[in-house]
Amino acid sequence: MVDPIKVYPAKPSKVYFYGTCLVDMFFPDAGMAGIQLLEREGIEVIYPEDQTCCGQPAYTSGYHDEARAVAKAQLGLFPEDWPIVVPSGSCGGMMRKHYPALFKDTVNDVKAAEIAGRIWELTDFLVNVCHIKLDDLGEPTTVAMHTSCSARREMGVAEVGPKLLGQLKNVNLVEQVRAEECCGFGGTFAVRHPEISGAMVSEKVDTLVNTGAKEFVTTDCGCLMNIDGYAEKNHKPVTGQHILSFLWERTNGDGGKRS
Amino acid sequence: MSETEQHPAHHIDVKEFHPRARAAIHNPQIRQNFRKAMDGLMTKRKSAFEGWELETLRDLGANIRLRALANLPDLLEQLEQKLTENGIKVHWADDGDEACEIVRDICTARNAKTVIKGKSMVSEEMELNHYLEEQGIEALESDLGEYIVQLAEETPSHIIMPAIHKNTEEISQLLHDKTGTDLSHDVEYLTASARLQLREKFMNADVGVSGVNFAVAETGTLCLVENEGNGRMTTTVPPCHIAVTGIEKVVPNLEDVTALLALLTRSATGQHITTYFNMISGPRKTNELDGPEEVHVVLVDNGRSTIYQDDELLDTLRCIRCGACMNHCPVYTRVGGHAYGTTYPGPIGKILMPHMVGLDEGRHLPTASSLCGACGEVCPVKIPIPDLLVRLRQEAVDGDKLHPARVRGHGAKRGAVEAMIWKGWSWMHARPGLYRMGTGLGARFRKLQPGKLGGWTQYRTAPKLAAKTLHERMKERNQ
Numbered sequence: 019m020v021d022p023i024k025v026y027p028a029k030p031s032k033v034y035f036y037g038t039c040l041v042d043m044f045f046p047d048a049g050m051a052g053i054q055l056l057e058r059e060g061i062e063v064i065y066p067e068d069q070t071c072c073g074q075p076a077y078t079s080g081y082h083d084e085a086r087a088v089a090k091a092q093l094g095l096f097p098e099d100w101p102i103v104v105p106s107g108s109c110g111g112m113m114r115k116h117y118p119a120l121f122k123d124t125v126n127d128v129k130a131a132e133i134a135g136r137i138w139e140l141t142d143f144l145v146n147v148c149h150i151k152l153d154d155l156g157e158p159t160t161v162a163m164h165t166s167c168s169a170r171r172e173m174g175v176a177e178v179g180p181k182l183l184g185q186l187k188n189v190n191l192v193e194q195v196r197a198e199e200c201c202g203f204g205g206t207f208a209v210r211h212p213e214i215s216g217a218m219v220s221e222k223v224d225t226l227v228n229t230g231a232k233e234f235v236t237t238d239c240g241c242l243m244n245i246d247g248y249a250e251k252n253h254k255p256v257t258g259q260h261i262l263s264f265l266w267e268r269t270n271g272d273g274g275k276r277s
Numbered sequence: 278m279s280e281t282e283q284h285p286a287h288h289i290d291v292k293e294f295h296p297r298a299r300a301a302i303h304n305p306q307i308r309q310n311f312r313k314a315m316d317g318l319m320t321k322r323k324s325a326f327e328g329w330e331l332e333t334l335r336d337l338g339a340n341i342r343l344r345a346l347a348n349l350p351d352l353l354e355q356l357e358q359k360l361t362e363n364g365i366k367v368h369w370a371d372d373g374d375e376a377c378e379i380v381r382d383i384c385t386a387r388n389a390k391t392v393i394k395g396k397s398m399v400s401e402e403m404e405l406n407h408y409l410e411e412q413g414i415e416a417l418e419s420d421l422g423e424y425i426v427q428l429a430e431e432t433p434s435h436i437i438m439p440a441i442h443k444n445t446e447e448i449s450q451l452l453h454d455k456t457g458t459d460l461s462h463d464v465e466y467l468t469a470s471a472r473l474q475l476r477e478k479f480m481n482a483d484v485g486v487s488g489v490n491f492a493v494a495e496t497g498t499l500c501l502v503e504n505e506g507n508g509r510m511t512t513t514v515p516p517c518h519i520a521v522t523g524i525e526k527v528v529p530n531l532e533d534v535t536a537l538l539a540l541l542t543r544s545a546t547g548q549h550i551t552t553y554f555n556m557i558s559g560p561r562k563t564n565e566l567d568g569p570e571e572v573h574v575v576l577v578d579n580g581r582s583t584i585y586q587d588d589e590l591l592d593t594l595r596c597i598r599c600g601a602c603m604n605h606c607p608v609y610t611r612v613g614g615h616a617y618g619t620t621y622p623g624p625i626g627k628i629l630m631p632h633m634v635g636l637d638e639g640r641h642l643p644t645a646s647s648l649c650g651a652c653g654e655v656c657p658v659k660i661p662i663p664d665l666l667v668r669l670r671q672e673a674v675d676g677d678k679l680h681p682a683r684v685r686g687h688g689a690k691r692g693a694v695e696a697m698i699w700k701g702w703s704w705m706h707a708r709p710g711l712y713r714m715g716t717g718l719g720a721r722f723r724k725l726q727p728g729k730l731g732g733w734t735q736y737r738t739a740p741k742l743a744a745k746t747l748h749e750r751m752k753e754r755n756q
Binding site: 037039041042043044045046047049050053065067068069070071073075076077078079080081082083084085086087088090091119123124167168170171172196198199200202203204205206207208209210211212213214215216217218219220243244247248250251252 | 747
């Protein structure tokens, strides 16, 4: 199967914001930052109240009936034809790439495919649809970036994050060795195979520390919880932030303070 | 020495993946050997494809394999006919045991006592060496890596580089212990000493056994890709050559080989071309000076035709065995090839072996992946490995009523407790009001959040629930 070519829409007046369950519960600041970045671009952001989870955890665990029930509850949230932006490559990948397969042979197949075609990873949307211009107001700093595997390989947005960071004049972006290697999160993988996942994240943290950067940013909350959680527990001198929080803080006039 | 120690390969329990993986992770030598080797292979592959339109070439490779598989039954008939016309005897084997018996019968008919082997993963599937030994026939591996693995009484840890788990020091020690060579870190010396041992065996072997990389239906040609020349020796010096191959290795036309070969060598070892490329088209003809008197090919099914029945799983059979998926796999790099306990390790093993050993035995294989997608990204024939892993996870827990599981041993991983958890999770997340209430309560009582979360907090701190959910903040904002 050949991946469909990505055709970016014209900049719309309104978008749906699909926050994802991890952002909702653990990183609402990243969600708010994303919403505010979009609003600053003159886009009205609609946040469907009934959104819960894309269904990915059950899907990748093999429980497709359970995943489908949850995913089905999301299908009715986007009645207008506005783009749906997601602050996550992983959940975005689930909705864009796997919804059509999940709803194949069901009455919702057409709807799922239609919605899948409107899913955009938020940083990709900011760069390639909004053509965002960032004005860096923060102090000079050095950061590394970890692009999630789904952002890189399912959503094809690996080049987008560095482009955004490149616009920030006081940010020195450094690249870690084996930047494209998985951090070891993988959802339930981290719990089913803790030693393997632990070995992966420990090497990821080492490569980040070796860049000399004290902070890193990432497109996905799963990787963030994994890498940051490992660094914290093992007292490694690097902390992480969602890229959206980082971008908002440096450009909103608060002088780069964390909210 | 006990039977277990003598033949560890035949007593490996696939189910014991976890303890073996754990042992490998805590073995610094193994970790270092694999990391170093895989880093090198990834770099080599990347540079070998520089200047090529890689995506176009991968599309071409995928299409060639898809076209071959679409016509597999017809192509196999054509292949049999053409091979027979070329004077090659064709045998069909339903499984590894039957394939072993065919090889034994050929040996018996020739009164053969010694077999020299070129590298063949299908022969590993068959556990041919072990079988022949039991029949009183000596089988010696002639690929250097396979030779090392055989001396060490191990199994290959990689499908292209069987002894990649060993470094030079370990190999030097092994050759010293088993064959009496001097201890040396000089790779040239070690290789030369192994060659010396093998050369005599080649001259005296009764039968040569090899694998096949591509079997061309239109011409009845068996293609063999190798670097050491041992493949050519195996297939030309002994008076009888037996090629063993999976039934999926057939391609329609000779020109198909060009693209697949370009993809195979670059993906596997980062080589533009291997040192040897053999095209075998029959036994020695009347006026020819060398070549075997007899050539046989054993076409082995061993679960492949069952995979073939399923439109999605069928993609597994596209594989041209380059090993790029394992070279790029962050899990394989950490645990090494032996942890899997399977003939084929790494990503391709995780999607292939469940069909060979059953999902009951191989239930942990599809879960041992973060679904990072590196394997699918480098696969030269674009096998959607992550999608197939998810499919097998579904099969392992009987997780989809719309698409009932069909792989042997399906449902073996379904546990009552886990199934109940997912049912509850699904019930809550399909009810937005309930979800908001639950997550809202979580935020309110976040101080009561447990600090220990099983395997997660073994290595990391627990994720911290926010004081207010995004739902709550948006609700406040919109008021």
